[in-house]
Amino acid sequence: MLVLEDVNVYYGAIHALKGISLEVNQGEIVTLIGSNGAGKSTSLKTISGLLRPKTGRITFKGADLATIAPQSIVAQGISQVPEGRRVFANMTVIENLELGAYLRKDKAGIKDDMKKVYELFPRLLERKSQLAGTLSGGEQQMLAMGRALMSKPQLLLLDEPSMGLAPILVNQIFSIIKEINAIGTTILLVEQNAHMALSIANRAYVLETGKIVLSGDAKELAASEEVRKAYLGG
Known part of the structure; x- marks a missing residue:
């Protein structure tokens, strides 16, 4: 590959x-x-x-x-989860995830993948309206991984x-x-x-x-x- x-x-x-x-x-x-x-x-x-x-x-x-x-x-x-997570601190969890899909046009697919990210990381669903900068280190790592997965x-x-x-x-x-x-x-x-x-x-x-x-x-x-x-x- x-x-x-x-x-x-x-x-x-x-x-x-x-x-x-x-x-x-x-x-x-x-x-x-x-x-x-x-x-x-x-x-x-x-x-x-x-x-x-x-x-x-x-x-x-x-x-x-x-x-x-x-x-x-x-x-x-190809999508990368950078060292140090690099989440967008002043944006919410859901906004960070949506940014991961910025190249995609398939709205139904994006919605499905958002659901899959929340299944992998239930904590992100609980925190979806929270600013990314207020998350713990572990939650930010989950968010960085979820964001990368949103590009499919x-x-x-x-x-x-x-x-x-x-x-x-x-x-x-x-x-x-x-x-x-x-x-x-x-x-x-x-x-x-x-x-x-x-x-x-x-x-x-x-x-x-x-x-x-x-x-x-x-x-x-x-x-x-x-x-x-x-x-x-x-």
């Missing part, structure tokens, strides 16, 4: 992604793990069109993404969904990620909580200083001594 081939990205003189190649197949949950500054978020921003690769190819269902605008990438079926993505990019959340909420968010995948959305997940990410993913890539150093079946990587020592605290 998604293929990155030898992608190089720079921030000015800094070489942030060094020849990254990866793929995500339809129906999978694939995770990128690695320490801070490894290039995980940069990878997602490059797929979304927020950053441009200097060299390399990015294709989604065979179409080249490297030169098209971010809103066109959303229209193709085929591929959902999730950037650090567990950041800053209490352990009980982390479990809840990860169980919802599995549910979103089970109803047909492919997921590329960037996550510092490597243990949780590997527990729900099919496959994983390990990034270090802008390079992929390991890849494979998520359960096998979780059992590997190298990954355990570096990312799983043991």
